[in-house]
Amino acid sequence: xxxxxxxxxxxxxxxxxxxxxxxxxxxxxxxxxxxxxxxxxxxxxxxxxxxxxxxxxxxxxxxxxxxxxxxxxxxxxxxxxxxxxxxxxxxxxxxxxxxxxxxxxxxxxxxxxxxxxxxxxxxxxxxxxxxxxxxxxxxxxxxxxxxxxxxxxxxxxxxxxxxxxxxxxxxxxxxxxxxxxxxxxxxxxxxxxxxxxxxxxxxxxxxxxxxxxxxxxxxxxxxxxxxxxxxxxxxxxxxxxxxxxxxxxxxxxxxxxxxxxxxxxxxxxxxxxxxxxxxxxxxxxxxxxxxxxxxxxxxxxxxxxxxxxxxxxxxxxxxxxxxxxxxxxxxxxxxxxxxxxxxxxxxxxxxxxxxxxxxxxxxxxxxxxxxxxxxxxxxxxxxxxxxxxxxxxxxxxxxxxxxxxxxxxxxxxxxxxxxxxxxxxxxxx
Amino acid sequence: xxxxxxxxxxxxxxxxxxxxxxxxxxxxxxxxxxxxxxxxxxxxxxxxxxxxxxxxxxxxxxxxxxxxxxxxxxxxxxxxxxxxxxxxxxxxxxxxxxxxxxxxxxxxxxxxxxxxxxxxxxxxxxxxxxxxxxxxxx
Numbered sequence: 001x002x003x004x005x006x007x008x009x010x011x012x013x014x015x016x017x018x019x020x021x022x023x024x025x026x027x028x029x030x031x032x033x034x035x036x037x038x039x040x041x042x043x044x045x046x047x048x049x050x051x052x053x054x055x056x057x058x059x060x061x062x063x064x065x066x067x068x069x070x071x072x073x074x075x076x077x078x079x080x081x082x083x084x085x086x087x088x089x090x091x092x093x094x095x096x097x098x099x100x101x102x103x104x105x106x107x108x109x110x111x112x113x114x115x116x117x118x119x120x121x122x123x124x125x126x127x128x129x130x131x132x133x134x135x136x137x138x139x140x141x142x143x144x145x146x147x148x149x150x151x152x153x154x155x156x157x158x159x160x161x162x163x164x165x166x167x168x169x170x171x172x173x174x175x176x177x178x179x180x181x182x183x184x185x186x187x188x189x190x191x192x193x194x195x196x197x198x199x200x201x202x203x204x205x206x207x208x209x210x211x212x213x214x215x216x217x218x219x220x221x222x223x224x225x226x227x228x229x230x231x232x233x234x235x236x237x238x239x240x241x242x243x244x245x246x247x248x249x250x251x252x253x254x255x256x257x258x259x260x261x262x263x264x265x266x267x268x269x270x271x272x273x274x275x276x277x278x279x280x281x282x283x284x285x286x287x288x289x290x291x292x293x294x295x296x297x298x299x300x301x302x303x304x305x306x307x308x309x310x311x312x313x314x315x316x317x318x319x320x321x322x323x324x325x326x327x328x329x330x331x332x333x334x335x336x337x338x339x340x341x342x343x344x345x346x347x348x349x350x351x352x353x354x355x356x357x358x359x360x361x362x363x364x365x366x367x368x369x370x371x372x373x374x375x376x377x378x379x380x381x382x383x384x385x386x387x388x389x390x391x392x393x394x395x396x397x398x399x400x401x402x403x404x405x406x407x408x409x410x411x412x413x414x415x416x417x418x419x420x421x422x423x424x425x426x427x428x429x
Numbered sequence: 430x431x432x433x434x435x436x437x438x439x440x441x442x443x444x445x446x447x448x449x450x451x452x453x454x455x456x457x458x459x460x461x462x463x464x465x466x467x468x469x470x471x472x473x474x475x476x477x478x479x480x481x482x483x484x485x486x487x488x489x490x491x492x493x494x495x496x497x498x499x500x501x502x503x504x505x506x507x508x509x510x511x512x513x514x515x516x517x518x519x520x521x522x523x524x525x526x527x528x529x530x531x532x533x534x535x536x537x538x539x540x541x542x543x544x545x546x547x548x549x550x551x552x553x554x555x556x557x558x559x560x561x562x563x564x565x566x567x
Binding site: 205207209212213216 | 497
């Protein structure tokens, strides 16, 4: 074996000996301590230092061969400070010899501990410099070529290990921050829900009394005494009832997705629609509406959410009909890339395109409550539910030409079974 | 034991809002029900009374209970009432200004009727009907 081969195989044996240490520890100081203990003087360095970049400076995380109390004054270095700083700044190896004869003030510490030669290696991870690893010896002859070779190999291996440690620490910090943010968010949400419930509940009580007692006064007021008084009381009662309705709907909006997606399960679109239609009670019959139903796919959703959207869209489709034209409502679905698009289409009054976004806003209405009853909460609730599932809801319509509301909630789950074309007609009475 | 034609109906009411107590009285009068009212305005008094029925207090013919009471929750009052052997069959109407399914479930769980306080006079007066029908049934 020639000297180069011998040296290479020795290095390989040394590195194999410390490989486990490099992978095992997650604290830089302990890792370096253990690695150098295992190398037992093979580096030829009486003193070993490791600095890591921290908040724009170099921080000493390991000092080998030094008494603990003599670290004082060298724990933090700037990038301008001496050989270590330069090695980090220039990302290259910097060495110095004959320190004992040098007057360089940045070498004063090494001089004081008896070191004569110094070799600083940048610890590189990709383009980033993580810190500096340095070796110093008191021998006037300095390091041998073999030792220098070993230092360079060690700097590479240690840089990799420290990079892993730093990334893990960063990951742990990020996770912790995320966890804290999540806890805060959960608490804020719970508080908000509690607040909304109490506010709505407690607000409704006095409003109810305002309305009822206005009715009562109106009933007891002598007839013909002053007709205006009856009218005024009726306005007070109607206003109180209107606020009560708004508060009730606000509560419905705030709690629409309160149960999260925790109760999500495979739900048949057909069953959800049937339940929605049943919940509309006599409305369909009263308006003499026909509901045409095509077979609907199944999706993964919390059942009341899908029912609520269908109920709202069908109710709107029936409610906003043209006078003199019986409502004709079609409920169907198409599947785009595995995602069902549910559609509710009608022959009603339609919506001018400039309003097609506005109608999904909270309490946004296009009509007075005299023209069409309502508070403007229904579509806002639909939008909130849809967003909860990262789906979409939109309307395709022109004024006077009916409207088609479409929404997505997630992927189809009945194994890609195609939607059959068989249609049914629903009339309730 | 329910109100016979000689004795007015003894109505126990746990309700913190006087405005609703008046309305209850009005509903009973409107339906021609002779009654005397035993009114408590908070949950603590209600609990106390519920425990005393059949002992130091006469068992009422019907109990009207607001679920949102000061000092003690209405469902605690319900539990005490139902644990009292004299009140096992007592007709109870749970009244709330919410229409939350949770309150409905509570009522059902204790075998009580549910009355969501409405915001029109005529609807509120229907409470009288409900009281009458429940007292005849028992």
